Amino acid sequence: MFDTLTNTIPNRPGVGFKAQHAAEVMARPAALGWVEIHAENYMGDGGPALAQLRALREVYPVSCHGVGLSIGGERPLDTDHLARLRKLVDWLEPALFSEHLAWSTHDSGFLNDLLPLPYTQAAVDRIVSHITQVQDVLGKQMLLENPSTYVAFAQSEMDEITFLREIATRSGCGLLLDVNNVFVSATNQDYDPVAYIDAFPLDHVGEIHLGGHEEDADEVGAPLLIDTHSRPVVPDVWQLYAHTIARGGPRPTLIEWDNDVPDWPVLEAELTRADQVLTHA
Amino acid sequence: MLEGFGAALLDPDAKVPDGVIRPDGHPAWRRFTVYRNNVVSSLIDALETGFPTVAKLVGTEFFAAMAGVFVRAHPPSNPLMFKYGAAFPDWIAGFRPASSLPYLPDVARLDLARREAFHAADAAPAAPTLLAEIAPEALDTARLRLLPSLRVVTSSFPILTIWRINHEGADLPLTQTAQSVLILRPEMTVTMWPLPTGADTFLMALSDGAPLAEAAEAAAMVHRDFDLSTTMQTLIPARAFAGVIDA
Numbered sequence: 001m002f003d004t005l006t007n008t009i010p011n012r013p014g015v016g017f018k019a020q021h022a023a024e025v026m027a028r029p030a031a032l033g034w035v036e037i038h039a040e041n042y043m044g045d046g047g048p049a050l051a052q053l054r055a056l057r058e059v060y061p062v063s064c065h066g067v068g069l070s071i072g073g074e075r076p077l078d079t080d081h082l083a084r085l086r087k088l089v090d091w092l093e094p095a096l097f098s099e100h101l102a103w104s105t106h107d108s109g110f111l112n113d114l115l116p117l118p119y120t121q122a123a124v125d126r127i128v129s130h131i132t133q134v135q136d137v138l139g140k141q142m143l144l145e146n147p148s149t150y151v152a153f154a155q156s157e158m159d160e161i162t163f164l165r166e167i168a169t170r171s172g173c174g175l176l177l178d179v180n181n182v183f184v185s186a187t188n189q190d191y192d193p194v195a196y197i198d199a200f201p202l203d204h205v206g207e208i209h210l211g212g213h214e215e216d217a218d219e220v221g222a223p224l225l226i227d228t229h230s231r232p233v234v235p236d237v238w239q240l241y242a243h244t245i246a247r248g249g250p251r252p253t254l255i256e257w258d259n260d261v262p263d264w265p266v267l268e269a270e271l272t273r274a275d276q277v278l279t280h281a
Numbered sequence: 282m283l284e285g286f287g288a289a290l291l292d293p294d295a296k297v298p299d300g301v302i303r304p305d306g307h308p309a310w311r312r313f314t315v316y317r318n319n320v321v322s323s324l325i326d327a328l329e330t331g332f333p334t335v336a337k338l339v340g341t342e343f344f345a346a347m348a349g350v351f352v353r354a355h356p357p358s359n360p361l362m363f364k365y366g367a368a369f370p371d372w373i374a375g376f377r378p379a380s381s382l383p384y385l386p387d388v389a390r391l392d393l394a395r396r397e398a399f400h401a402a403d404a405a406p407a408a409p410t411l412l413a414e415i416a417p418e419a420l421d422t423a424r425l426r427l428l429p430s431l432r433v434v435t436s437s438f439p440i441l442t443i444w445r446i447n448h449e450g451a452d453l454p455l456t457q458t459a460q461s462v463l464i465l466r467p468e469m470t471v472t473m474w475p476l477p478t479g480a481d482t483f484l485m486a487l488s489d490g491a492p493l494a495e496a497a498e499a500a501a502m503v504h505r506d507f508d509l510s511t512t513m514q515t516l517i518p519a520r521a522f523a524g525v526i527d528a
Contacts, residue, residue: 222305
């Protein structure tokens with residue numbers, strides 16, 4: 001249905017699409033190479049949201065980012081939701097589909113947050129089976145995103161990179177490396193973000209996310225960064241991003257700004273900055 | 282393990298789940314609270330987006346307090362946030378702190394109907410000459426198909442006037458009149474129309490598949506002053522019909 005020539009995501013900056021920027025995005029600004037949408041916002045039967053997405057897909061490569069599959073959860077995947085996702089992916093034909101190393105579905109309902117989990121061998125087995133199911137239903141490879149975390153689990157048996165690498169190797173999924181999440185988690189869990197990037201299996205990375213966070217502190221005054229997607233990318237994260245690109249080469253890079261969304265020129269400046277890192281790689 | 286974590290998120294009195302720790306190995310109370318706040322505030326935000334007129338009428342602070350009680354008791358059943366809150370209007374009707382605003386549940390129903398119309402399936406409205414194209418002898422038994430986005434909210438309060446005052450800054454007199462409102466999306470914009478007496482019953486009969494004459498009779502049974510021609514004079518310009526269902 002769509003032009004297959006636009007069906008790959010280039011190693012350029014992309015943006016998380018917001019309806020308030022529709023006019024500016026449809027004008028095809030030079031710094032913008034592709035767009036990403038949240039799958040769950042486009043699962044209605046019709047109306048302006050779907051019409052807008054169709055228009056976007058006609059002029060941009062589109063990446064589809066799920067926020068509701070609860071891939072890290074202990075319970076079986078919601079097959080109704082998987083069917084909705086398949087319906088969307090079938091008509092949209094996105095160049096990429098990604099989801100989170102997190103969970104959100106609980107006995108009481110859908111908790112609408114990306115919740116953390118202990119990194120155990122049992123969790124690897126469970127997540128590999130969930131990802132295999134997703135890739136089978138969608139008929140395409142998915143990317144799994146590293147989380148931003150505020151807590152650790154005493155039950156964890158391995159570090160995050162070992163966990164992600166084993167999942168990617170066994171399921172055949174790719175990885176989405178959120179560099180801001182690396183910085184947030186490393187600060188919150190007290191490890192070195194540069195060492196994390198240096199150990200990360202960058203060969204598996206099909207996309208990078210950059211976003212803003214806010215600073216807080218816990219009850220003993222230890223730094224606590226909150227992944228809010230509500231601010232510009234901070235200088236430390238730009239630096240970590242440049243280090244990532246220098247080490248692994250250019251990758252499609254998304255600017256995520258989901259809350260307190262600014263006027264378009266502010267986002268465009270972030271895109272331009274990412275473009276400079278990518279073109280000088 | 283994760284079930285306990287999830288239950289503690291919705292219970293403000295629950296302790297930090299076992300094994301959830303800070304980098305120094307101690308229980309991560311403040312850090313766990315970040316997740317707890319994110320879950321509740323993101324759901325409250327979803328309701329505030331979905332019920333903008335309710336939020337405007339009661340103010341942000343009251344809305345957050347009211348929605349906070351609802352989201353802990355009724356978290357969404359699936360990840361589609363644009364569908365969340367279908368049970369909110371009925372729940373508001375039983376929420377005592379809001380009882381001084383008796384029209385609030387119906388205003389919530391109007392907000393919900395607008396949201397449903399926005400996301401409903403697309404369908405081209407029939408031409409305004411729809412009825413003229415039906416042979417006169419077939420008119421009584423003709424079955425009309427309504428637009429998939431069509432909703433009706435009937436209230437003992439002037440909910441359409443309340444909506445227009447709040448969103449369009451309309452300078453309208455607020456009288457104690459009941460209003461029945463037609464909500465639909467003929468193209469990409471949701472529109473609303475005040476309905477004449479009995480039109481709600483008439484539309485409900487049509488959506489159940491009743492032929493024109495039968496639906497008009499049903500409306501006249503319930504509302505003595507139902508008038509088919511007045512009703513059609515609203516429904517046709519509103520573009521409520523998608524076409525005629527073949528017999």
